[in-house]
Amino acid sequence: GQQVMQIPQYQHVQEGEDFTTYCNSSTTLSNIQWYKQRPGGHPVFLIQLVKSGEVKKQKRLTFQFGEAKKNSSLHITATQTTDVGTYFCAGYTSGTYKYIFGTGTRLKVLA
């Protein structure tokens, strides 16, 4: 079945450093969504990418969808302690009518 992997599994950074998580799907996706889950919380929607090669920015966060629509990345510039949490990608394949979540990347930011 479809698998969505994320690397790294964990990342510790000093506050102010950059952070990137990568998402790779075993199948071509129709779209991909990114979520952030704070410790003790539920996943909160960040963004959806639909087009091949699409790049979207939200303040310090930059999201990219690969040309082949099988991979994606989330880059955070100058991390802050508020960025702490686990970041998940979720891939949607047309016709399946469901989202498969990536394995997640847990980010810790050291002040």
Place this chain on the structure above:
Amino acid sequence: SAVISQKPSRDICQRGTSLTIQCQVDSQVTMMFWYRQQPGQSLTLIATANQGSEATYESGFVIDKFPISRPNLTFSTLTVSNMSPEDSSIYLCSVGTRESGNTIYFGEGSWLTVV
């Protein structure tokens, strides 16, 4: 985005019992899903809740263990039957609409501990 309410938010359950989780949305939605998140893990799709018909279960999940109802476009229930400690997880309802570009949003989850 839709407002999603889940009940209960937390519960401690005895082994062998069953618990029903409710998911109420403040507007009609096309898609409703139930996910499980075991401690420290990612989200695993249990099933798609289909309005007026049987849910579509993912591999490894069966109706006898996780019966699901969806009587209308705003409400669904998930029952966790004959619970064991391995069922201790967060259970999350998520919803989406085609109008929102199939974006799915999550309720706050139901944190179940089985003792």
